[in-house]
Amino acid sequence: MQRLKVVHLVDDTTAGGVMRVLDHILTAPALSRDADHELRVVDRRAGLADAVRADVIVSHLAISWRLMPMLLSLRARHPRTPLMHVEHSYTQGFLAANVTYRRRFAVLLRSAFGLFNRIIAVSHAQARWLTQSGAVPAKKLTVIQSCVDLSTFRAVPPADGPVKVLGAIGRLDRQKGFDTLIQAFRQVKSADLALHIYGEGAEEARLRHLALGDPRIRFMGFASDPVRAMAAVDAVAMPSVWEAYGLVAIEALAAGRPLLVNAVDGLLDHVALGAVAVRDGAVDDWSGAVATLMAHGNTSGPTRAGHETDLEEVFATRWQDLLSAIRQGA
Known part of the structure; x- marks a missing residue:
């Protein structure tokens, strides 16, 4: 042939x-x-x-x-x-x-x-x-x-136990909805929880202003090694305003990280693999989803994407x- x-x-x-x-x-x-x-x-x-x-x-x-x-x-x-x-x-x-x-x-x-x-x-x-x-x-x-x-993400050690570090990974762009996530995270009053934001982009100054005064929120810069960034967080949030698919989602699930996604576009495809959809996507909805994630921890995290499929x-x-x-x- x-x-x-x-x-x-x-x-x-x-x-x-x-x-x-x-x-x-x-x-x-x-x-x-x-x-x-x-x-x-x-x-x-x-x-x-x-x-x-x-x-x-x-x-x-x-x-x-x-x-x-x-x-x-x-x-x-x-x-x-x-x-x-x-x-x-x-x-x-x-x-x-x-x-x-x-x-x-x-x-x-x-x-x-x-x-x-x-x-x-x-x-x-x-x-x-x-x-x-x-x-x-x-x-x-x-x-x-x-x-x-996804092989290197599957090799990441599982994040067992309580969620202490929530990760947001992607361009600092209006599309990614990190402004909503920061506002929602600030409503969760827990000193034991941190939000680590990986990425660079035009929205960085605005996002830093939204995070001002909350030492739990850290900007980690561009994730030159996405596997290392994924290993450093206990769960991942994707509050995108629009998203055709979202590679970060399959990487998070392959690494066994609980994943919260906005109920929009291609992010809905990941629900079948174990992602949790935040249905309305407003600040209060995301705040509740983050609080629930903290309460349940990682002890019953998702099946690693790619182990069964x-x-x-x-x-x-x-x-x-x-x-x-x-x-x-x-």
Whole structure:
């Protein structure tokens, strides 16, 4: 059987979830059995200098009106090559929090997605929104939940006993909802509990101001070693305003850390693996969830994600099935 050459296009190589998932695709042995995966960085301003030589082209590009000329050129230059797009960003929560002109946004999504043979959603929740909103026909949509190598997180010693350190890990950005978490944490009057926030970003000054006067809240800086950061906390909170999937969630569960998530977008996918959803996401709701977590401790923590369900294997199988279907012309 001839090996497929799969070229993945990306226009933002900033360290983050997209690049970590791409690194996993490029290096996972299971994904290289029948295909050769390559990465090509695209200049948003210059576009594609020449045609992409590949059996399958996979876009990880950030869809926008400015990108449309490039996408039209990509389709025109490769009329017979299967084009796929992985949607890493847009969700129902993103729409609610960021989009003023919703009809215009809907036209953008339908126009851009219409240029691809297949759209890949990174969570089941995102897929439901994409189909229900009319952005993508169900027959054109595949769900492949994002993944990275979780083996080092599974090797982290379990956090038994009471929750003393609650961790928040991610960019200090409005999206992550750390402002809500800080306000909620300050309502929990316990000297035995600490909140450690790992990350950097534009919201840091504002978040530090919200935390002012509470010595239990510490800003730990960028987590250059996410495994070490996970090992240093007893539980993890993800109060994101929107989140297509959330790699921190599967890492926390793989490490056996209790996980609180906002009941939004792809974070809901993690409930089946043991995460606890904070249903309304308001400050008082998060305060109650943190207090409950403290009361119950880690003695009956979640099953480590990947012990009963090998998420990396599921990820590889979904990609292999999709590429097999493309090879067969489905």
